[in-house]
Amino acid sequence: MALLLDRRGDKLPVTEEVVKAAAGNWNGKQVMTLLFDQRGDEVPVTEEVVKAAARNGRNGKE
Structure with missing residues (x-):
């Protein structure tokens, strides 16, 4: 994800x-942090995104 954001960022x-x-990925916290750092207000936070993050067995609590 970092490579994609670095190379294609705004596209x-x-x-x-x-x-x-990203939220449901095993390293979801790091990927979500990267998305928020790089794209901020463009990251949609919907009910379904929150559910995916909460279901993350590795770091859903965070």
Whole structure:
């Protein structure tokens, strides 16, 4: 994800599906932090994104 953001940054679509996948990933906290740092207000935080993050077995509590 860091490579994509570094190379394609503003051309990379940050959709709800992308954010849900990032939040549910085994290192979701790091990926979400990266997305917020790089794209900030463009990151959609929907009910489904929050559910995906909460279901993350590794760091969902955070």
